[in-house]
Amino acid sequence: MLFLQLLVNGIQVGALYALTAVGFSLIFGSTRIFHVAHGATFTLAGYVFYELYSVAGAPWIAALAVATAGAGIFGVLVDRFVYAPIQRHEGSFFTVFVASFGITIVVQNLVGTAFGRGFVSISSPLSRSVELAPGLYAPPTAAISVLAAVVCFVGLHFFLTRTHIGMALRALSENPDLVRVFGLDPRRLSSYAFALGSLLVVPGALLTGATAGLSPALGNHVMLISLAATIVGGVGSLRGAACGGLLLGLAENLALWQLDPQWSEAVTFVVLFLFIVFRPAGFFGRVATQ
Amino acid sequence: MIAYAMNLATLIAINAILAITLNFIMGYAGIFSLAHALFFGVGAYTAAWIAMHVTGDFFLTVSAAALVASLLSLALALPALRVREVYFVAASLGLQVLGTTVFAEWKSVTGGIGGVIGIPPAELFGVPISDPYAFLALALACLALVIAVTYALVRSSFGRSLTAIRDSESAAAAYGKNVALIKTLAVVVSSALCALGGALYAFYLSFINVESFGLDTSILLMAMVIIGGTGTVLGPIIGTVLLLLLPAGLSYLSFLPHTEIGSIQQMIYGLAMVVLMIFRPGGLVGARSLGERK
Numbered sequence: 141m142l143f144l145q146l147l148v149n150g151i152q153v154g155a156l157y158a159l160t161a162v163g164f165s166l167i168f169g170s171t172r173i174f175h176v177a178h179g180a181t182f183t184l185a186g187y188v189f190y191e192l193y194s195v196a197g198a199p200w201i202a203a204l205a206v207a208t209a210g211a212g213i214f215g216v217l218v219d220r221f222v223y224a225p226i227q228r229h230e231g232s233f234f235t236v237f238v239a240s241f242g243i244t245i246v247v248q249n250l251v252g253t254a255f256g257r258g259f260v261s262i263s264s265p266l267s268r269s270v271e272l273a274p275g276l277y278a279p280p281t282a283a284i285s286v287l288a289a290v291v292c293f294v295g296l297h298f299f300l301t302r303t304h305i306g307m308a309l310r311a312l313s314e315n316p317d318l319v320r321v322f323g324l325d326p327r328r329l330s331s332y333a334f335a336l337g338s339l340l341v342v343p344g345a346l347l348t349g350a351t352a353g354l355s356p357a358l359g360n361h362v363m364l365i366s367l368a369a370t371i372v373g374g375v376g377s378l379r380g381a382a383c384g385g386l387l388l389g390l391a392e393n394l395a396l397w398q399l400d401p402q403w404s405e406a407v408t409f410v411v412l413f414l415f416i417v418f419r420p421a422g423f424f425g426r427v428a429t430q
Numbered sequence: 431m432i433a434y435a436m437n438l439a440t441l442i443a444i445n446a447i448l449a450i451t452l453n454f455i456m457g458y459a460g461i462f463s464l465a466h467a468l469f470f471g472v473g474a475y476t477a478a479w480i481a482m483h484v485t486g487d488f489f490l491t492v493s494a495a496a497l498v499a500s501l502l503s504l505a506l507a508l509p510a511l512r513v514r515e516v517y518f519v520a521a522s523l524g525l526q527v528l529g530t531t532v533f534a535e536w537k538s539v540t541g542g543i544g545g546v547i548g549i550p551p552a553e554l555f556g557v558p559i560s561d562p563y564a565f566l567a568l569a570l571a572c573l574a575l576v577i578a579v580t581y582a583l584v585r586s587s588f589g590r591s592l593t594a595i596r597d598s599e600s601a602a603a604a605y606g607k608n609v610a611l612i613k614t615l616a617v618v619v620s621s622a623l624c625a626l627g628g629a630l631y632a633f634y635l636s637f638i639n640v641e642s643f644g645l646d647t648s649i650l651l652m653a654m655v656i657i658g659g660t661g662t663v664l665g666p667i668i669g670t671v672l673l674l675l676l677p678a679g680l681s682y683l684s685f686l687p688h689t690e691i692g693s694i695q696q697m698i699y700g701l702a703m704v705v706l707m708i709f710r711p712g713g714l715v716g717a718r719s720l721g722e723r724k
Contacts, residue, residue, distance in 0.1 A: 168516075174516050174519075226708055233515045233516070235707050235711045236707070237519065238652075238656055239707035241703065242700040242707070243704055245649070245697070245699070246704070248696075249697045249700070250697065253693050364523060400535075402534065402535060405531065406531040406532075409524035409525075410528060412524045413521055413524040416517050416520060416524070417508055417512060417521070
């Protein structure tokens with residue numbers, strides 16, 4: 141029964157990880173920007189929703205709209221005002237990475253100063269657990285997480301295969317030079333990638349706030365998970381990132397079956413480390429790593 | 431006041447050792463490790479264990495700390511040989527998280543979250559160094575040694591091979607350089623010297639716990655190197671002095687709430703990282719751009 145319970149928890153967490161990781165992977169795959177501040181977007185979206193819905197008492201749909209818009213705008217602003225100037229004079233992977241890390245540190249501490257360093261949780265009737273079978277509990281948010289993930293993935297799939305911008309984004313990840321020759325502006329496409337990728341953190345941020353709670357340091361954890369899922373799944377493959385996220389969510393929870401909770405994060409990183417050393421291309425990766 | 435300045439000077443000397451050894455792999459070998467605090471911790475815990483269970487002799491404890499750290503650093507060298515960039519950063523992050531968990535959980539050696547208490551002072555030729563002036567002198571001597579060793583290595587043919595590998599691994603290999611061996615040696619030397627800093631830290635505070643060796647420390651060390659100037663001799667030292675004087679300076683500004691000084695410090699260095707990367711990616715000292723150019 142414990143195993144089933146952990147499986148249910150794992151699926152819920154995994155679905156949210158998958159969404160966040162796909163956002164990260166979409167940005168990384170199409171722009172080659174190692175956007176570790178993706179975790180900061182997650183924290184911001186969660187806290188904006190918390191402030192409006194739980195503290196100010198706004199209707200949830202309005203709070204959701206503001207949090208969504210906030211996430212997208214934050215992503216695009218970071219791309220425009222931090223990454224674009226860096227890429228103009230130099231493009232080294234590490235310069236971008238350090239700047240992105242700096243943003244994460246600033247956001248984490250701003251949020252910590254404004255809201256306190258402890259956990260806050262978005263209370264809602266949906267986060268109360270229901271007994272599904274004797275001894276097996278799951279809150280409605282678990283179903284909502286899975287549903288949100290499926291809806292977002294289907295939407296994303298159609299966006300990337302049926303619309304002009306989506307096709308251009310896929311082209312950008314395949315061959316940026318050819319995109320430029322074709323007359324499309326890679327900088328503008330990069331903004332689209334950031335907006336879209338950042339929007340994908342919103343369901344994860346809200347539902348994590350409603351179940352496990354939010355804390356300023358959560359962004360780091362989300363960033364590590366997204367990065368791990370992207371690599372385990374294979375860089376450049378959105379399907380891989382989704383599978384990777386789900387796998388890591390499951391691994392983290394199923395590890396509790398045998399190990400103490402403080403080891404669950406270490407389990408994730410042992411998996412990641414082994415993948416990097418022995419199969420850096422991940423499950424679905426095609427990109428050379430050297 | 432004197433005691434305060436002495437304390438700050440000793441911590442600056444210890445942190446400068448860590449920053450310089452990180453710069454050695456980051457700036458010259460292009461290995462961007464986020465696991466440096468791990469080797470700092472390994473050095474500190476090894477030194478503490480030897481001092482409490484075997485001998486307090488400074489040279490013996492430091493050698494043991496350096497030996498353990500260099501063996502464990504092979505775990506970092508392994509991904510450094512196989513992958514680059516994002517993959518390596520991720521692997522080093524993984525090691526750091528794993529290491530922090532082990533530090534917190536291996537209670538018989540590390541004391542868990544509570545840490546190791548009551549580490550005896552280091553002994554130099556049988557004389558315990560408990561006087562703060564003598565300890566500062568010891569820390570500065572170690573710092574001078576680390577600067578001398580890294581400087582000599584960077585200027586030698588080994589250092590030139592390292593920068594060649596950083597700028598183009600395949601070109602270096604084509605010139606007949608043993609890329610794997612050179613990279614592994616760089617990681618081992620850096621970690622062993624970093625463990626020296628860890629040993630000094632354990633002896634200085636006589637108390638260590640896992641909080642000093644986590645990801646936050648790795649990030650702080652990286653910030654020191656980057657803000658000062660990657661791949662320069664002076665850069666990491668300047669970065670260390672600046673980042674350690676920052677909280678001291680902030681605490682003099684009485685209008686800032688005391689509880690927030692830590693996060694204000696972090697905001698300032700976070701912002702400094704962003705601004706420097708946009709306008710001066712080589713850091714305060716370095717004029718050149720980082721690593722390989724596109």
